Amino acid sequence: MSKWVLRLTRRRIVIAVLVGALVLSGAVATVVYAMTDRCEWTTVHHGYGKVSCTRGTVHLSPKTSTSSDETHAALATVDGVNIEENATQTISATMRTDTQLRTGDDPNPWEVAWFLWNYTDDQHFYAVVLKPNGWEISKEDPAYPGAQRFLASGDSPTFPIGSAFDITVTITTAEDAVTMTVSVGGAELATVTDRESPYPSGAVAAYTEDATITVGPVAVESGPVPN
Structure with missing residues (x-):
């Protein structure tokens, strides 16, 4: 069975497919799941770490990286x-x-919690990142250098x-534009x-690189249809 690890550089996401067991330093990496039918989240990438969920809140904790050229x-x-x-929609x-x-x-x-929306794949989504030195709103777009x-x-x-921080994103999608208030x-x-x-x-998602994060529950409200 294939295993996936999502590696996000500062400018782009790179997917590596590993077939079979991953062997690191002579030991087989272990992936731990604690997902239930009531979780309300679906794991896309586990980062060779732990993914758990309770009452609509997801907890993501990828494998610890120990060198500058490694990330999970x-x-x-x-x-x-x-x-x-x-x-x-909000x-x-x-x-x-x-x-x-x-x-x-x-x-x-940037190795913190990311909140994603309009996610269709790892090369197409919007995101907000709440960092210890500020914040950023970005678009993952392969048409740009570095795809960001x-x-x-x-x-x-x-x-x-x-x-913990309460975040809201109001998104208005029209025929030729998407307006977002964060x-x-x-x-x-x-x-x-x-x-x-x-x-x-697209979908709504939580993402982390080299950090343990907790996100949720997620709620959505619909507003008036744009003219």
Whole structure:
């Protein structure tokens, strides 16, 4: 059975397919699942670590990376929550970076919880990243160098490791544009509009690279259909 690991560089996501067991330092890597029918999340990538879920909240903890050229990541999508075309929808969730896992080198600021929407595959989605030194809203887009386009960013407010934050994203999808307003704790970070081959629909997901994170529950509300 194939196993997957998602590696996200600073500029792009790279998928590596490993057939059979992964052997590291003479030991077979173990992947632990604690998923149930009530989990309401689906694992896409486990990062050779642990994925668990209770009461609609997912806990992702990929394998610890011990060198600067190594990284492990995990991604899960929310069951039954999708952003639709020609609609206004607001998604909300609580997200927390429990701990950064990298050892041997200082953790990178983007090795935290990512909240994704309009996700169709690992090369097409929007994301907000709450970092200890600021925040960023981006679009994963293979048309750009490094497959990543930054839509908005700032160095304030900051988001300390270990703290939980309530996030809302209001998404309006029209025929030729997607407008997104991202807020944390009721305060708006930014409103951005994507008119360059926008992604009109897709799943909602949680992603982490080299960090243990907790995300959920996720709620969605529908608003008026855009004119």
